[in-house]
Amino acid sequence: MDSRTKILNAASELFLEGGGAGLSVRAISKRAGMSTIGIYSHFQGKQGILDALYIEGFNMVRDAMDVVAEGKASKAQVLESCMGYLKVGEQNEAHYRLIFGETDAGYEPSEEAISARTSAFSKLVRVAGSYLPDTSTSIEHRQIALDLWAIVHGYVSISHHASLTHDPSVDWKAMALRVVEIHLDAVMN
Amino acid sequence: MDSRTKILNAASELFLEGGGAGLSVRAISKRAGMSTIGIYSHFQGKQGILDALYIEGFNMVRDAMDVVAEGKASKAQVLESCMGYLKVGEQNEAHYRLIFGETDAGYEPSEEAISARTSAFSKLVRVAGSYLPDTSTSIEHRQIALDLWAIVHGYVSISHHASLTHDPSVDWKAMALRVVEIHLDAVMN
DNA sequence: TCTAAGATATAACAGTGTTATATGGCAAAC
């Protein structure tokens, strides 16, 4: 196996096991069975490792929202996309925290990483925008996407931080989806 | 001046100047003109410093939403409370990032800090709940507050992370307030 | 076979939070 992928696999394993806490350069190297130097020759140090995981995270988000074929989307399909987003935030907490800056205060995503974020948002613009009337403008498409993003991200983030949503009997994903549906209904009238 | 407040002032200064980045135990001590040990005798280490700033942050949020007297709130007053929240998120980015875990991945708020968060949320429950009909239940009060919190927090957080909102001509606070108003109108009908 | 270049390893550096040990000063007890 290639050294680069050996390092990346080790980093992914550690990240899934313990989030950003145990993700040190030395721990990754040890898990990969080699010295720390590979992280600086094959990646750009820890920044490069975090970039790879950041891109992984936003690609998860994009793919989870990718439930609509070409053409116009139904309301159920928009809700399905949002539910995909919510599930990623719930089931991949480590990745989600990383892409919103909670893993390493010093980390700044590279250009390539930012384009992965842009790609995920574009997916939401297409899905939500295709639900709007054909007469709607691209500005309106971006606006509705930003609204939905704020709603679902707000709920995911709060679910990670507020104890009131840690109770498993509290279905915060349904709550978020309800707000999304209310918003969709309101802007269509 | 008391040693404890000397340390706290130094920490606040450094935090406002450079966020969590330059907020090291040694930097705080140096600014306060004493050794590092005071942070461990007067506080519980860096955790205690972050707790103090965390509480400061959530108190800012609570006070910013405290624009409604006793009795029922008008829609304008609810919107005013939300605008207060949004402004805190915009103008006190360091504090806001701290209370949502972006400053130090290892930091976990203490019980006292969590009660400051609860206090802020309770304020929103009272404000938003008092806008609902008198027949509404306390569960509905908490629900509408959670909805509004997700919307405004979602927008604040996105404004901190997505470049599309960094353009000063993009009035993301107005966008957030629009979503809040749409939601309020919808749940009242 | 020799050489040059690339990959890998080791060790050090500067920084972090934390703590064991040592010192200082000051108030209470005799």
Added chain:
DNA sequence: GTTTGCCATATAACACTGTTATATCTTAGA
């Protein structure tokens, strides 16, 4: 007034972090 004990402060060390200068080893090409 001297001594004792306690509390605040200081110093230095420990274990960790990301990073890099130096050294070694491997391997492909001449």
